[in-house]
Amino acid sequence: MPQSAKHFAQRLNSCLDDTDAPPHVRERAAILSKMLDIPKHQAWSLLEGQLLPDADLLQRIANEFEVDPAWLSGDK
Known part of the structure; x- marks a missing residue:
């Protein structure tokens, strides 16, 4: 499982x-x-760190x- 997907999931859950x-x-x-x-x-899958969003979805989540x-x- 990619570390970046785990990172993303932690931050998404934090949000x-x-x-x-x-x-x-x-x-x-x-x-x-x-x-x-x-x-x-x-x-x-996003919440569990099994999937990374594409750029479009990442931007929508960030917004x-x-x-x-x-x-x-x-990345930061």
Whole structure:
């Protein structure tokens, strides 16, 4: 499993923590899925660090949480 995907997942979860999202990954996946209009299984994979978003999705997530995409992806 790529380290960068794990990094991304930690930061994404940190963003969700800041919004007081429920701690359970199933509920978080449902929230993220609705928020970004992506399938639940994709949201789950992002949260679990099994998948990295493409540049377009990364930008959408960064905009949604008002964070720097480079920070989110672990480049900073």
